Amino acid sequence: MKKFLFKYVLNFANLLFVLILLCFLLPSKYALEMRIGLKGPAVFLTVLALIEIRFLFSLRRKDKAQSSRDITTVVYAFLFIWELFVSRLNLLPYVFIPAPENVFHVFVSDAQNIFQGFLSSMFLILVGLLLSIVSAVILGTLVGWNPRLTKAVYPVVKAVSTVPALIYTPYVVLIMPTFRVASLCVIFLSGFWGSVMDSINNTAFVEKKIVNAAKVLNLSTPTILFRIIIPFNLPRIINALPIRLANALMTLTVAEMLGADCGMGYYVRYALNFANYTKAIAGIIFIGFTVTVLNSLIDVVKRRLIKWSY
Numbered sequence: 541m542k543k544f545l546f547k548y549v550l551n552f553a554n555l556l557f558v559l560i561l562l563c564f565l566l567p568s569k570y571a572l573e574m575r576i577g578l579k580g581p582a583v584f585l586t587v588l589a590l591i592e593i594r595f596l597f598s599l600r601r602k603d604k605a606q607s608s609r610d611i612t613t614v615v616y617a618f619l620f621i622w623e624l625f626v627s628r629l630n631l632l633p634y635v636f637i638p639a640p641e642n643v644f645h646v647f648v649s650d651a652q653n654i655f656q657g658f659l660s661s662m663f664l665i666l667v668g669l670l671l672s673i674v675s676a677v678i679l680g681t682l683v684g685w686n687p688r689l690t691k692a693v694y695p696v697v698k699a700v701s702t703v704p705a706l707i708y709t710p711y712v713v714l715i716m717p718t719f720r721v722a723s724l725c726v727i728f729l730s731g732f733w734g735s736v737m738d739s740i741n742n743t744a745f746v747e748k749k750i751v752n753a754a755k756v757l758n759l760s761t762p763t764i765l766f767r768i769i770i771p772f773n774l775p776r777i778i779n780a781l782p783i784r785l786a787n788a789l790m791t792l793t794v795a796e797m798l799g800a801d802c803g804m805g806y807y808v809r810y811a812l813n814f815a816n817y818t819k820a821i822a823g824i825i826f827i828g829f830t831v832t833v834l835n836s837l838i839d840v841v842k843r844r845l846i847k848w849s850y
Contacts, residue, residue, distance in 0.1 A: 553609050556616035557592055563623045569630040570639050578627060579645040587644055591615065638818040646822035653807060654826060660802040661792060662830075664720070668727030669788050676732050677777060680739020681765050690740060697737050705730035705791045713798050723795050730791040731784040738780055742773040778842045782835045789831060804830070 564581060571578035591612065598608035619640065625631045627639040647654065683693045709726045716722035746769050754764045770777075796805030804827050811819035 551609055553595060553612040553616055554592075556613060556620050557588065560588060560616065560620045560623055563620070563628055566628045568628055570627050570634070578639055579641045581641050583644040583648050584641045588619070635815075636817055638821065642818050643822050643825070646819050647826070650819060650822075654804075654823070657802055657804045657807045657823075658826070658830065661789075661796070661804045664723045664727060664792055664803075665785070665788055668724045668792075669731055669784060671724075672728045672731040672788075673735055673777070673781070673784065676735030677739050677770060677773075680736040681743050681769055681773075683736070684740040684743025685761070685765060685769070690744070694737070694740055697733055697740070701733035701737050705787065706794055709791055709795050710798055713795055719795075719801075723792055726791050726795050727788045730787045734787075735777075735780070735784065738776065739773070742776050743769055746772055775842070775846050778838065778846060781838050785834055785838070786831060789827070793827065 568578050595608060595612045599605050601608075622637075622640050626634075626637055627641060683689050705726055708729075712726050712729075713719065713722045716725060750768065750772065751764065754768055759768075792803070793805035793808075796803035797809040804823060808820050808823040808827075811817070811823060
C-alpha cells in the first residue's frame, strides 16, 4: 500500500494537480474586472482530468515513469501559474493573456472551425510529406548507389538543403495558381532535400558484406535497392520523420497565414487580425497537441513495423 501511494499519489505532479483544483475555490478577480468574464471551468477540468489519467497510466511503465513525472510536473506547474495569476488574481496583461478557462472553452464553442482547419491542414501535410519522403528515398537511394552520381549530385543537394523552406514560402504562394498547390509544393520542398541527402548517406552506410552477399546471390539491382537497402535503412528514415513533420507543419502554418482561407495556421492568423488572443492561443495549443499526437503515432508505427534496429 505504501509503495502504491508513493508511486501513484504522493508525487510533486499530483501535488500541483491538487493546487490547480484548489485555485477554483478562490474568488476570481478576472470574472469581476473583465467585461468578457470567465467561462465555466468544465472544459478546463476535462483537460486536467485527461492529463491526469494519461499520467497515471504512464506510471505503470517503469522505463517511462520518471520522464512522465517530470513532463507532467512541468505542464501542471505552467497551468497552475496560469490559473492563479490570470483567472484568480488577474495580475498579468489581460489583453494578451486570457484566462485558461476561456482558452479551453474555445475548443467547444468554436469546435467546427477548428475541426475544419484541422482536416484541411492534415490533408496537405499527409499528402505533401508522403510524396516528399517516398520520392526522396527512391531518388537518394539511386544516387547513393552510384559513386559517380553521388559525387556529382550530393554537393548540390547539400547546398540546397541548407536553405530553409520558410524563406521561399511567400514566393511559392505568390506564383502558384492556387493556394492548395502552393501548400503541397512548400511542404514537399520542406522535407525533400533533407530526405534526399539522408538517403544518399544511408545508402553509403549499408554494410558492404550485405551488398556483397546479395550480389553473390545474383540479385538484380532493383531488388538490392528496394528489397535490401531501403528496408535496411527504414529505421533511420522513420527516426527522421518527426523532424520532417515539424518542418512541414511549420512551413504549412506560415503558408496558411499568408494566403489561405482555411487551416490551422489560418485560424490563428484570423484570430490575431481581430485581436482575439483567446482563439489565437487556443489555435496554438491545438497545433502543439496535433504535432505531439502525430509524433506518438510515428513511435507506434515504428514499434509495430520495425523489428530491427542498429
